[in-house]
Structures are given as structure tokens and as C-alpha cells.
Amino acid sequence: MSSEEKPRSNFIRQVIDEDIASNKHNGVVITRFPPEPNGYLHIGHAKSICLNFGIAQDYKGSCNLRFDDTNPHKENIEFVESIQQDVKWLGFDWGGQALFSSDYFEKLHDYAVELIKAGKAYVCDLNAEQVREYRGNLTTPGKDSPGRSNSVEENLDLFARMRAAEFEDGKYVLRAKIDMAAPNMNMRDPTLYRIRHGVIHHQTGEEWCIYPMYDFTHPISDAIEGITHSLCTLEFEDHRPLYDWLLDNISIDCHPQQIEFSRLNLEYTVMSKRKLTLLVDEGLVEGWSDPRMPTIAGLRRRGFTPASIRDFCERIGITKSDNTVEMGVLESCIRDDLNTTAMRRMAVLNPLKVIIENYPEGQVEELEAANHPQDESFGTRKIPFGREIYIDRDDFMEVKPNKKFKRLVTDGEVRLRNGYVIRCDEAIKDAQGKITELRCSYDPATLGVNPEGRKVKGVIHWVSAEHAVEAEVRLYDRLFSQANPDADKDGDFREHLNDESLHILLGCQLERAVGEAEAGERFQFEREGYFCKDEAQTADGKPIFNRTVTLRDNWAKIEQQNKG
RNA sequence: UGGGGCGUCGCCAAGCGGUUAGGCACCGGGUUUUGAUCUCGGCAUACGUAGGUUCGAAUCCUACCGCCCCAGCCA
Secondary structure (H helix, E strand, O other), X not given: OHHHOOOOOOHHHHHHHHHHHOOOOOOOOXXXXXXXXXXXXEHHHHHHHHHHHHHHHHOOXXXXXXXXXXXXXXXXXXXXXXXXXXXXXXXXXXXXXXXXHHHHHHHHHHHHHHHHHOOOEEEEOOOHHHHHHHHOOOOOOOOOOHHHHOOHHHHHHHHHHHHOOOOOOOOOEEEEOOOOOOOOHHHOOOEEEEEOOOOOEOOOEOOOOEXXXXXXXXXXXXXXXXXXXXXXXXXXXXXXXXXXHHHHOOOOOOOOEEEEEOOOOXXXXXXXXXXXXXXXXXXXXXXXXXXXXOEHHHHHHHOOOHHHHHHHHHHHOOOOOOOOEOHHHHHHHHHHHHHHHOEEEOEEOOEEEEEEOOOOOOOOEEEEEEOOOOOHHHOEXXXXXXXXXXXEHXXXXXXXXXXXXXXXXXXXXXEEOOOOEEEEEEEEEOOOOOEEEEEEEEEHHHOOOOOOOOOOOOEEOEEEOOOOEEEEEEEEOOOEOOOOXXXXXXXXXXXXXXXXXXXXXXXXXXXXXXHHOOOOOEEEEOOOEEEEEEEEEOOOOOEEEEEEEEOOOHHHHXXXXXXX
16 A cells, blocks of 8 residues: 555655754654644644654654643643544554643743743733734834833732732733844734633643743743654744744753644635634534544544545645645545455445346345455355345436447346346336336346357446345535635635535445444445445434445546536 | 745646656546456646856746735634
């Protein structure tokens, strides 16, 4: 499998190679994956996970899982747990306990005090709106906050009282004293600490009422953990001067290197956690693990394998350029994997009853079928065959529509996969003219051999009516009808939701062998696609299968082109 | 009109001064009891544009153009 091959290089690995060559960190490589537990992980996070854990593996280093939990307002324990589950499921190990930025709150506080003592941080009493005004804008410099001229003693006293819960939310913040005229907005005395009462932090409870900001927390947490390379996405590029400033201005002897790469965009979906949260909260999808979601949990439920997602991350590469990857790449990854790993089965999604009139009533044959056409190690199974079977309605037409059509037509023949050749003698219709069943005959001499004197081109799948397992099958399509749902800045991305993204098929007929499948099991339903059994059942106890992806379908493509 | 990035095939992406890897997609041929798989072949005189340096430039220099990010007490 391509995902297990040598990882291809990228500019970050080149930096690491150079650092190893120059013995910068004594040959050690330690990375970290630092999610904020305020949502479920998505395929974009998978890119970062594969990068960070992949590098750690290849360089015989390690990768920490560290929750960046400095904003208790938005975070909760459900997300802490789902994130760990998803990283594990993707196949990565962070060795021991997960880490939390909140583990370092006391140390972080001490570094803040150190900055204050050095005259490099001050307590500011401006309110949020004033801070914004004082900051200036992109083209005009900011102006100093009154607090900037506080004495060290005043700042120390105020900060201590902030911690001691003497002030309400928003009364004061702690700020770094850098440069209010800096062209980089991040350097205009960024906020380091804010006051937050009345929230219970999932790790520290009510121990703290001041919480450090990301820009303060991240570099120090990295340094505490001895991270060598701190990999993050492009939007943090102009936070790097602040990252470096902080580590240069406190007494810590570790200075990780921040390197930025571009985030993943995927066509026909959204990747921002804010937007995904909105879809979940507004009930526009069925939760974070809805199979249409680009979340790891959604992809898992859809039937994607960890290997296929790793392969995807490998294929898309790591660069600094903006990119929007086509869905076709993801689909190709899962097809590649499942093609070699999934058992073949037959399932009739849109059943049409077929009576084989020259087949003895009550007789049942057990036909043998390979579980994989190219891999004998998958073994074989028995498929019952009888007088009444189901085929898919799409596999029959009364009149042959064109000479390339090679499925069943009236007075025509077709091969039943793993079975006999049958001929359609008559299509029975109801009063409305809808075909209700087919009267056919079979050729007993065609089991495992081609008929004599004629060529039967088509092969269709089928299921014994008597032995079929009824199921619900869910067909998924892209979540959005537009390749880039958030293209128009003033429009609402929700307007582009695809209302055809889910089709539920009832009364599907599966071959007997699928009946024993366990939740999460994946199959190729021949000629249809790859399907995964859902953990849920229908109200009346019938199994539910989710379609992961269709098979590549050149015929559908040709038909599409003929129409268009 | 401040700062930081990015621009190589429809979409990703190698390339790091010596004459454009690869994958996806697409187009054709072969095998096939899945119109699948597999397989064979095709698919950028060209690297945002214009100049310059050089025997030689996607790679170096200059100037333009286009796109993305930054004005949270979010991360």
C-alpha cells in the first residue's frame, strides 16, 4: 500500500535534515500536535497529525499530544475524549498521557511575573473597545495604554490581585510591552492574560480565574516540553516574531523553531471548526459523526480506513501554497485501499423480482463464489440460488437503448454473476405500466462456462429472494453543491448545502452472507461500490449500510456525456 | 497606500543554475463472469508578467501583476 511506502520529502523535512546535519538539537526531533478541545478533529487536522507524528516516527523522535486548553469557555471534555480516540484510530501513539497546556498554568503564571519584573509586561485597565482603539490599524500605529507606564510594583500588585479574584471579567488584562507602532499587529502589546470568572475548566476546575492567551501559552508550552520543531498553519506566520520574543525574554533554555505550512482545503466541504460547529448545532447534519462531515468521526462512520486517510495526507503533500484538493483524490485513496482489502458481496439496492420459470419450484442450489476476484486468500462463500431472485431495476430495460447496453433486455440474455446465464422472456407490468416482475428462463449448461455458439456480454448481480437479508442503505453525496461553499464573503455558506447529499434506500436486498456482518465491517457490493455497516439499526431491527464511495463507473460517465 | 506569505498541467506536487518527477482527473488500447480491478500508451517548448545577470534560469537580481493571512480580552 502506498501509505506504507517511504514518505515523500517536503520543505519541513528538509529543514529538519539540515538541523540534524548541523547537530542543532543533538539529532533529536520532538514535535507536537496541539488541538484545542473545542470541536471534533477533521481531515485538515489529519494532515497535521500525519505530518507531526509521521516526522516523529521517521526521525526516531516523539510527538506529544497536547491540548491547547486555555479558553475554558469553548472547551469541554467530550472533545478531549473524541480527539484522543480519533488520533489513536488514525494509528498514532503519543506515548503515555496526553498533555495539557493547563498542566503548565502555574509555570506560565511564574513566567508572566518574570516578564513583569523585567518591565516587559504590564497590567492594562483599558476595556476591550479601548484596547482596539489604542491598537491603531493596518496603516496607522497604535498609541500607548496608560498602564504602559505603571511601575513594576504596581503591575505585580495588580496581577496578583487579578489572580486572587479581586476584579471582575474585563477589568484588567496583562499585556506584553513590545511596540505599539510595530507594523506587525501582533507585536502591538499583545494580551497575555485575561480574567474569566464563572467557568469550570475541564482540567483545572475553578482553580484559576485568569487564563493565558494562546500567543503566550504556546511558545512556553513548546519550550517546557522540549519541542524541537513546532509545526503550525500559515495564519500563525506573523505570530512567529511574538513566539520568538517571548522565548527570548524569559529564562527558559529551550527555543523551538516554529515552521508554518498551508492548511488543507477540500472541494465541496468546509473545514473551519466554526462552520462545522454551526452545522452540528443547527441540526443541519446529524452530529459530528454524520457520514457527510469531513470530520475523522464522520469519515470513519462513512467507512473510510485509517490507512486511506494517511495515504491521502501523503498524496496531498506539505507546502506553503494555498490549495484546494479535489474530492477525487480522497475517493481514489479509499478505493485503492478497499479494492485490496474488502470482501466482495452482492446486494440489490433497487430490487426487481425475477421468476426463473424453468427452474424447479422449491429447489435451492448453493453456488460457490470467490470473496475476492484477484486474491484467493480471501476464500470463497456459498450463495443460495433459487427460482425467485432479485436484480436491480437499473439492470433491465424492455428495449435495448443502444448497442453498447449490455445488461438484461426483453428476449436478451445476461450472466448472473457467480451463476447462470438467464434470458428474459417477459416483463410483467401493473395497471400503471410499471414493471413488477420479470419472467425469465435459465440455461443450466452455463454455470462456470460460457454458453455455446453465442456471446453473453453482460454480467449483473442478484440475490436469492428467499434468502435475502433486507436492509436500509444510505447513499451519500457531497455535503455542498458548490466546490467552494465559502467563496462569497458576504453570502452564507449554508445556502450552498446540497439537499441531495443523503438518499435513504429502503427494502434493499443483500445476499445471505452479509447478514452476519458486524458494525464497522466494510464490503464491496459488486458493481455498486464500497459499503460499511452502521452501528445503528432501523426501528424494526434491519441493518443499515452506508455507502463509502461508488466504484469508478465509466459507463455512467459515457451516459452522462451522451445526455449532456 | 502597513506587515507577513504564496504564484510550475484542470487539482495536488517534485524541482534548490544544466534544459519540467510523480499522483489525481482526463483521453485512447488490451485483459476481465464487477461497464470494477489490472495493464499499456497519451496528456506543460513550459514554470504569474516584463526586464536583467549567465555559455545556460522555474531556479539568481529588479520591477510589476494576482491571490491569501493579520486590526479577539479566540486558537
